[in-house]
Amino acid sequence: MKSVYYNCPFVPEELIAACGCRPRRLVPASENGVLSQTEGMCTFTEAWLESLLNKDANGEIFAAVFATSCDQMRRAYDIFLSQANQPAFLLNVPSMETLACLEYYQQELMRLHDFLCVFSGIPFDPTLLKQFRSTTMSYCQTDHRIKIAIAGGPVSEPIRNELRNILSESEAAIALDTCEDTQTANWQANMKNPSSRNAVTNIAKAYFKLPAIWKRPNHAFHRDLSATLSECNIDGIILFRHIFCDLWHSAAYELKACQPKPVLEVDLDGKSALSESAVSRIQAFLEMLA
Amino acid sequence: MKIPPAQITIQEWDRRYESLKQQGLKESFYGGPLSRHVTDGDTRLLHLKLDNSPAALGLWNLLLSENERLSQYRDEGKKTIAAMKDLGTVPVMAYSVENLTAFYPDGAWWTPCIMEQNEGLFELASRYGLDESYCPVRAMVAAFMNCEHFPKPDLLISSTGAICDDFSAIAQRLEHLGFAIHWWEIPHRRKPDENEPAVELPGGFITPVTQVRFVRQQLTTVREQLEKIAEQTITDAMLSEGIRKANHFRRVLDQVRQLAYTATLAPIGSLEMLIAEMLALHFCSDYDEAVIVLENLREEIQRRINAAVGVASADVARIFWVNPVADLRAMNLLEACGGRVCGTEYLFSHALDLIAEDIDPMEALARTALADPMVGSTMDRAERILRDIRRFGAEGVIISRIPGASHCAYEGKLIGATIRSTTHLPVIEIEVPTLCDAAEPSIRTRMEALIETIYQRRAS
Secondary structure, rough: OEEEEEEOOOOOOHHHHOOEEEEEEEOOOOOOOOOOOOHHHHHHHHHHHHHHHHHHHOOOEEEEEEOOOHHHHHHHHHHHHOOOOOOEEEEOOOOOOOOHHHHHHHHHHHHHHHHHHHHHHHOOOOOHHOOOOOOEEOOOOOOOOEEEEEEEEOOHHHHHHHHHHHHHHEEEEEEEEEOHHHHHHHOOOOOOOOOOOHHHHHHHHHHHHHOOOOOOOOOHHHHHHHHHHHHHHOOOOEEEEEEEOOHHHHHHHHHHOOOOOOOEEEEEEEEOOOOHHHHHHHHHHHHOOO | OOOOOOEOOHHHHHHHHHHHHHHHOOOOOOOOOOOOHHHOOOOOHHHHEEOOOOOHHHHHHHHHHHHHHHHHHHHHEEEEEEEOOOOOOHHHHOOOOOOOOEEEEHHHHHHHHHOOOOOHHHHHHHHHHOOOOHHHHHHHHHHHHHOOOOOOOOEEEEEOOOOHHHHHHHHHHHHHHHOOEEEEOOOOOOOOOOOOOOOEEOOEEEEEHHHHHHHHHHHHHHHHHHHHHOOOOOOOOHHHHHHHHHHHHHHHHHHHEEEEHHHHOOOOOOOHHHHHHHHHHHHHHHHHHHHHHHHHHHHHHHHHOOOOOOOOOOOOOEEEEOOOOOOOHHHHHHHHEEEEEEEOOOOHHHHHOOOOOOOOOHHHHHHHHOOOOOOOOHHHHHHHHHHHHHHHHOOOEEEEEOOOOHHHHHHHHHHHHHHHHHHHHOOEEEEEOOOOOOOOHHHHHHHHHHHHHHHHHHHH
């Protein structure tokens, strides 16, 4: 089965699967980070692009789905097209939550459906939609003394694991994980009318409501997050942002203004481990919360 | 007695002004000696070389008096519309209505340059969470907060969607700080799929009809907001007239660009040409005055061409300039290094193209909005640049990065590579900070190297 790499939460993995492809949400992490850090280019975008180009160079057959959720990815799509031999799709995800934008997003998902079916050579199979069980934000129940919420740009599993170790040393744990890479939508497949158009409509309505820091305006994101933070009894928030990511960097100010819990902003540089200064800052943050 | 064309200092302009007044110079209501702007805080003028023509005097006075005029128009009963990001479409709609004035507060990005950062906008922006990692447009938020640069607008309108991350964050910060914004979505312009109905946009890009339809619906929401503020219906006939007026300006500007960029001797400086092109965005808050200023500039340029005079020798290197500069002084620097600007893409070529007048006005405006080079792929923009390089006969290209701007990290690579592979012209990328004095040695070195390359190619 052919792989389709994506990273944006607004790219529905179930649509990829129902079109006969294997959805692969890619959050790259390498020991050395990006090979050639470009001034101004978000480290996540650059790492993502580098991973895809390496796969292309190694002869892997795949398709890549980019999304317009940030300008950096919009531009990265151009670079991928100019350098890679694999097919790619740019999904236009509207930043406003109006009816016209929902209809536009539905049209875009139908175009994505067409692209995926051509790529896989397999027609849409609605039975594959049933395999997905969706949740909203990831909850991690914890009885630890200090409950931490993490938010921000995609965080690789090695960094999450490293964070868990640091937290456990201070009797802390992740009680709420709202990072971009954990987001997926909650929806029900309507199997009475399993046409692709019907499925796409349902999927679009569910995914369209996902909270996002880049929506305009983004009040819903802060409102929903504040409510969830209260429910989970969070003590502090660690906001991860990739260097040169303007959108998540901007979120730090708003987070601090919109809710009362302390916020620590931690930079990620594309590597699979936290920097020494990031580790020190997290430890100091935990001491403050203790 | 005709004074030869020259680029002079602000002190020399004071003497020139006295001489022009004695000769009976007629000025608009915002006219006067340029040095008064220095007294008001625009101290960067002390480090610039300005064209010595009465036409240039009018141009600079129009630009530097904008904030005062906005306050004056407000006092006279006009409603002020702050259009943000779309760079060229919303003001055409606003100026279709007699009692509306539109401007781009984005333009505050130049205030820290013109006031040499003595006005404190960047520091204030940092207090609102917009530090130096963002592009200089962050000064806009500070200007809204301290109310010291333009009057508080009656309506804020901002495009969102296919825009740069900096601006997206900056505009959201504005709303977070209490300024209500009417948002409208501009999708990423794409090429049509196979057999998908498509339409050609001004400037030559092709896009699906569905995208134009969507943007038209979005601009309808803008129209409704303008009608509320104006307290009157904006008819199609009014919009058509607004488009006709915008096109008149764009035709004159096209003539100015064609004359200035193709003349054997540079008839006017690159700095004045930059300002002239910027007028296309929102007519510097006064359509009638902007047309007068531009027509005067055209006449002066034509006169100089006819007289075979200019501000530089015929052998200076002809440079195509990509992206506007954060520090106006960079344009003087190019000329000091032996170059002149012959062709530009200042992020808003869609504001230079004619808007269709033979179709429904909202359809025409939607097509214009989608023709924005920044809402589509970088390759589209590169194609547009290539066309204009050929049109104006440039010999080299400077891609000027805006500090902190998210799109600049990518574009330079792609645009530069496309230009080199297609035209084999030399291309350099430079970053021009808000005050380029400290970086001048390295910027100058890069420019001189480019110009030397051009001279060597001429010789071979």
